[in-house]
Amino acid sequence: MKKILILACIVSLFGCKNSTSNDETSIYADETVLIVNYQIENMTTDEHAELGSAVAPNFTSENVTGLLGKSFVGDADRGVFGGVYYFSDSESVDIFLESDLWKGVVAHPNLINFKTDIFKTFDGTELANGNHSMRKTSSDALDADGLHILVVNYTNEVNPSDEDMSSQVKQYAPVFSNDNFPGMIGKTMINSIDGNIYGGVYYFTSRTAIDDYFGSDLWTGFEGDNNTNVYKKDIYSVAPISAISNGVPVL
Secondary structure, eight states: OHHHHHHHHHHHHHSOOOOOOOOOSOSEEEEEEEEEEEEESSOOHHHHHHHHHHHGGGSSTTTSTTEEEEEEEEETTTTEEEEEEEESSHHHHHHHHTSHHHHHHHTOTTEEEEEEEEEEEETTGGGGTOOGGGSOBOOOGGGGTTOEEEEEEEEESSOOOHHHHHHHHHHHGGGSSTTTSTTEEEEEEEEETTSOOEEEEEEESOHHHHHHHHTSHHHHHHHTOTTEEEEEEEEEEEOGGGGGGTOOBOO
16 A cells, blocks of 8 residues: 555656646745755865864854754765755845854865755645754764765756645655655755755665665656656765754654
């Protein structure tokens, strides 16, 4: 029965066609996701970890307006590091990117090639345990052990209408759960500011759980859909210092 449900979601969620909606109600929630990537230069990974430990206490809701949580992330194999931030609204992201804290990070001589992506979140993403404000999180650094983030970006040959997207997000978001995919903590369903890039930010308890998800009927059907171009599947480990910044979601 579960397999039938998942296959039905594939057909309904990703096979929709474009249409015009006159619905003035926003299909988005207030929460906004900021994903930051950078590389390091003339710095060892140990020195980078020391830097992270020194600055992590700055990234709290008391110090950063609207910050709900930050996961310090990295992929040592690709040499890419950064953070996945959750803010209460888009205005808070703008304030952060103009702050002395952010400008100081970008100005660090050993951190280079910064890339920032801002995403809206869909109303209904809370049904996939994707709203950071509603998640169970841990302040214990040990709970970051094994924790991984998957960031997926894709475009469509034909985008769904707002009405179709809103309906389908709310209907099928509950499929993205630990019950259906063991080790999946939750998924934040995202859309770029210009509306042309879709995707998700997933938390998993282990890298193995991500591999199992990629082998599922849901994923293989989604990635194989003719309307869909999946161009990013970035996987990051989560640093223990994320516990300081409310960045360790747990089941």
